[in-house]
Amino acid sequence: MRREELGSLAMFMAVAEERSFTKAAARLGISQSALSHAMRRLEARLGLRLLTRTTRSVAPTEAGERLIETLGPALNDIDQKLAALTELREKPAGTVRITAGAHAARKVLWPAIERVTTEYPDVRIEVSVDAELVDIVAERFDAGVRLGERLEQDMIAVPISPRLRMAAFASPGYLAAWGTPTSPYELAAHSCINLRFAGSRALYSWEFERDGKELKVKTEGQLVFNDVDLIAQAALAGRGIGFMLEDHVLDHLASGRLVRVLEEWCEPFDGYYLYYPSRRQPSPAFQLVLEALRLRARIGTQHAAGA
Structure with missing residues (x-):
């Protein structure tokens, strides 16, 4: 089956359910003429008459009824899968990999990670504690955490801690x-x-x-x-x-x-930054981690200012 026929089959189901070209066209957001042409092309491709047309209504033929029996469960399954994808958007899932030094991992990353993984059980976070700088692109990390003066070029850098001393x-x-x-x-x-x-x-x-x-x-x-x-x-x-x-x-x-x-x-200096490639589109799971780190940074900065 050619991919373009999937659209024609969805159109056929709309006509069969509405029993009207006019109502089905309105539901699909296309013209009645375009819908009628699509149904004629589908029938010609299958070599079967799928719909009986009268001046007052449209009804599926025997072949049309058998096609409905086949298509109904399949389209319902697709709808459920799409709904599941929407739920993933509303409830982010996936893995976020971050490289950081030991101090940053314990003092900065862990509090944010604890919060995210508690609220979003489908989000997995992997932290690699590395003393040296790591090529996050080559090593397939989503982000790295380092002090401001050690940031790599061509990266988006977000401050995630108060100033250090x-x-x-x-x-x-x-x-x-x-x-x-x-x-x-x-x-x-x-x-x-x-x-x-x-x-x-x-x-x-x-x-x-x-x-x-x-x-x-x-x-x-x-x-x-x-x-x-x-x-x-x-x-x-x-x-x-x-x-x-x-x-x-x-x-x-x-x-x-x-x-x-x-x-x-021992004067204060810029603290930790989360850095990641500017050309990479962050996933919803990564956005959660980023926002949690930003929140902790704001709270830490306010606390330091009030101390």
Whole structure:
């Protein structure tokens, strides 16, 4: 069967149900003449007379009745499938794949993901925690989460977190024994607990800023980790000065188990962005995740402003 005949069969069903070319044409939104021509072409193609026409009504022939018996269930099934597709639009479904660093995945993505997957059980979300930048197009991710200065080109970038801040810290015991640095340059005289990103040969250079002046410092120390929780644990044990995003250690700072140093050199900077290809049309499921992240970003920004 040729695809164009599907339309003629739907027209035939409308005529058979309405028993009138005039009513069927109005229902289909076409002219009565076009409908009549379509029925004659269908009958000629099948070599059967499907409709009996009188001046007052239209009725299916025996062949027409048998065609109705065949078409009715099939068209009803199509209607149900179309209704299911409409329901998918109203209740988004599908999989969203996102790559992000560990901190962004835990602190930013997870709260939004928890909300979306609770409200929309047909939405599946896969998060890949990657320390290095990933080619989201080549690796078939829908989006990535990274800090503003590390965004790829030709991407739509949406801010999804408040501004962030670094913190340098040590235990009270360490500072009592070795003194408190008042400038990043003084870190050379201290034991610093360093971070090496997974897959990187170089140690992370500590980045400071004060009054618009940026400063990168290469620090030395006995301990190197690729995990921030271990850095915090070593600092709590009095083994040196650590440096990381402040919300990793806010509880320790609030309790006094760790003491912040060089605070005036740790100015806020742009936070996380969700980025995705500008040429890709986001799916309804992806839009849900995006809106949930935007909402959390607005709430976080308002909370930070009021703090």
